[in-house]
Amino acid sequence: MEMRALEDIEMAEDITPPLFPLTSALHDSFLSTHCSSCFSLLPNPPISHSPLLHYCSLKCSLSHSDPLTAAFFSIHPLPDASSDTSDLRASLRLLHLHLLLSHPSPSLSPPPHRIFGLLTNRHKLMTPQNGSEVFLKLREAANAIAALRRKNYADISPGTALEEAVLCLVLTNAVDVQDSIGQTIGIAVYAPTFSWINHSCSPNACYRFETPSDFFTTRFRIAPSCTDFVSDEGTCRQMGNVRSNILDFMREDFQGNGPRVVVRSIKRIKKGEAVTIAYCDLLQPKARRQSELWSRYQFVCSCQRCSAVPLTYVDHALQEISAVKVELLDSAPISNFDHDTAVRRIDEYVDNAITEYLSIGSPESCCEKLQNLLTFGFRDEQVEDGEGKQPVSLRLHPSHFLLLNAYTALTSAYKVRSCDLLALSSEMDKDNENRHNALTMSKTSAAYALFLAGATHHLFLFEPSLIASAANCWVVAGESLLILARHSSLWATTTNTSDWGFPLGKRMCSNCSWVDEFNGSRIHGRRIQADFREFSIGISNCIASISRKCWSFLTHGCPYLKAFTDPFDFSWPKTNDGDIGGHGIDRSCACSKTKDICFECEPQDSNQERESISGLGIHCLYYGGYLASICYGYHSHLASQIQNILNDLN
Ligand SMILES: [Zn+2]
Ligand SMILES: [Zn+2]
Ligand SMILES: [Zn+2]
Ligand SMILES: [Zn+2]
Structure with missing residues (x-):
């Protein structure tokens, strides 16, 4: 349709x-914190009729009552924490509604291709050849629901066709539901x-x-x-x-x-x-x-x-890889390598590094692995050239989609490491080594966030529908830069940051009017007096010019990012194995060899740098806010996130 x-x-x-949805269900991990009916946060104490489902109000509890779900979970215990029952619960509710509204009883006829007008996709998902996990899960759930219905209703035809159809409908049509802070808390079918x-x-x-x-x-x-x-x-x-x-x-x-x-x-x-x-x-x-x-x-x-033939620029940039033979480092890139296998292996490598960080909480090892990939490339032994397999070094384009994930992880991992170090260092001791290292990590974190925003922006210029991703990245970059600028215990300098509060009436940027324009519209809900193009070009030009001033300061400890002239430079970095470009890298320093960031580079923090970073942060935050207002209006989760970031600063 x-x-x-x-x-x-x-x-x-x-x-x-x-x-309103036809059916919806929270993910299992949110069942005890959110209302199962309206998805808002639960009051204390919530209204509960079963150990499973909790509600914020009597109205929610009544409108959500559903005998099929209740019966099902009274005989089937909740599965363990590793699986999620939201698909199943959403299907039970939908099946209940369908049975309630269908005349004559739907159980006696074969299930339709569409229920409530929605495609079930059953004939495709439930083919016996389909040995996928989804299929097995569907089979199991359909059997369980059918057994329950046979027990409670007399006129049920044998088989599980209707149950399967409803489950398939939910899988095909459900969308992820995000709450007001942007986290995915459940699913809904509309x-x-x-x-x-x-x-x-x-x-x-x-x-x-x-x-x-x-x-x-x-x-x-x-x-x-x-x-x-x-x-x-x-x-x-x-x-x-x-x-x-x-x-x-x-x-x-x-x-x-x-x-x-x-x-x-x-x-x-x-x-x-x-x-x-x-x-x-x-x-x-x-x-x-x-x-x-x-x-x-x-x-x-x-x-x-x-x-599109050939591939669009964006799709090309998201997957571009170059390979050179390890023994002949300066030779021309080779093209006869197995691109898919290479991507799979690098994906695995990146994924391992990130999973390790998220599940075991080891940011150091994650940083080392990802920095190593970025700076030195990926060694692979897969290219046949007549004499057997040749080791090659693979490099990903700076806007390769796997690297976009890596930048996000590095932003977070360096932020965590910086906070951990600061906790060890005392506020009084401004010359402390921990403080210096914490600053370097916080700068690297902000630099990766800015680089990711630059990369996403670059792709957005070619593919305007990437606007929501761009909005998100600019907000994250703005937040990271502002945290860096405002966190006084990171800095050796003592600055009075109280006049950085940007009181209304004072211009935030001496070079452009766009940040003030957006701030006014944000606070007073009035329309921006510029068209989309004008605003976007205006504010991103100002961002580019401030970025150029502080890029080398932000990246001074990071060998990979140093090789780019600014966060809008998306050409291939000039490469030699073991040293990308050498741009800005001091060979007598640990920079040229480090697998992490370099802590030996001379620090050069000054008030001026700090103020530009603060200004840059506000520009990024507001540009993200502006793009978010296009996608989601003025009351989105990103708008409230921006308000929270600003509140934290004051
Ligand atoms: Zn509710
Ligand atoms: Zn498509
Ligand atoms: Zn400006
Ligand atoms: Zn160095």
Whole structure:
């Protein structure tokens, strides 16, 4: 199915009212902290009718009551912590609704391809050849639900077809739900007005979730393709079924509960044009997106970005690797290596480093492994050249998608290490070695965050639908830079930072008006008096010029980042094995050999550097906030995150 615009839609406009889900379920790890009905934080004490589900209010508890779920979990204990039951719980609720609303009893006929107008995908997901984990999980769950229903209802046909259909529907149509701070807390399935919006890897719309307190006014500005356009009979009959189905649904049961979704345009959409959203992470190369979409939704994406020949610049940059033979370091790059295997091995390497950090909490080893990959490349023994396997050194383009993950991990790991060291060092002792090392790590953390923002921005300029990723990265960069600038115990200098509070009425930047413009609009909710292009170019030019001033200061201990002239430089670094570029690297210093950052480089912290970093941080934060307001409006999780960052500074 497809949804089309009923009228011309500008960029950054809500195009649906907030929609309640047909079914939703928290992930297991949030069951004890969030309301199972509306997904808001639980009061103390919450309302509970079972050890499993808790509610914030009587209204939530009543509207969520569901005998099938209750019966199911009274005979099946919750599985252990390693698996998640949200798909199962969402399916039980949907099955309950379906049984409640269907006349005659649906159990007697074969299950339809669509339930509530939504594709079940059962015939694709439940093929016996499909030996995947998903299939086995579905089988097991369908059997358990069917056994339960046979026990409680008399007129059940043998087999598990309906149970399978509902489970497959949930897997195919559910979206991840984020809370007000951006963490994914559960899943929800929405009616066709949302679920019929197709995927594109270069979409023109995105969506957000609203808390119960938000009010709404937007009407529907999109409709199924058969509404305005002549289409085949099947589609229209389908639409008729859905209408009566949904009307029944609204009348009989539904006061509405659960997290509401709102769709919003991120590009101009002409009347009659198809509205599209992303079903997968767009900062992945084509092959990755295709395999994710296939394994989860069983379709091959043929959007404009996927069908471009040759590959779009963004997809090329996200996957570019160069290989040179280890023995002949200055020889030209070779091309006859197995790209897929190489990516798989490097992916494993990066993944191990990050998992080790996240699960065992060992940031040192993570930093060392990732820095080693970045600075020295990846050694691989896989290239055949007639005389057997040749060791090659593989280097990833600075905007390779695996490196984007590595920059995120390094931002976090160096921040943690810096805080750990500071805890050891005393406030009084300004010349302490720990303080110096903590500063170097905090700078490296901020530099990686800025570099990631620069990389994402670079890709965003070629692919505007990456706007949400760019917004996120700019906010993280802004936060890291501001933490660095404002954390007085990091700095040997003593500066009075109280006048950095940017009181209203005082200009924040002497070179541009964009930060003040955004701050005014943020606080007073007024529209920015500039179009998107003008604002973006204006503020990113100012960011680039401040970055150039403090880049060498930020990166002085980091051999990899030093090799770039600034965080907007996305050419290949000049390479020699064991030394990228040599740009800015002092050969007499440990820099040239280190697998971590260099602590021996001469520090040069001054008030001036510190002030530019603070200004740069505000620019990044507000640029991120501006992009977030395009994607999500003024009340998104990023907007509240920005407010929290600013509050922490004062
Ligand atoms: Zn609630
Ligand atoms: Zn695509
Ligand atoms: Zn400026
Ligand atoms: Zn050094």
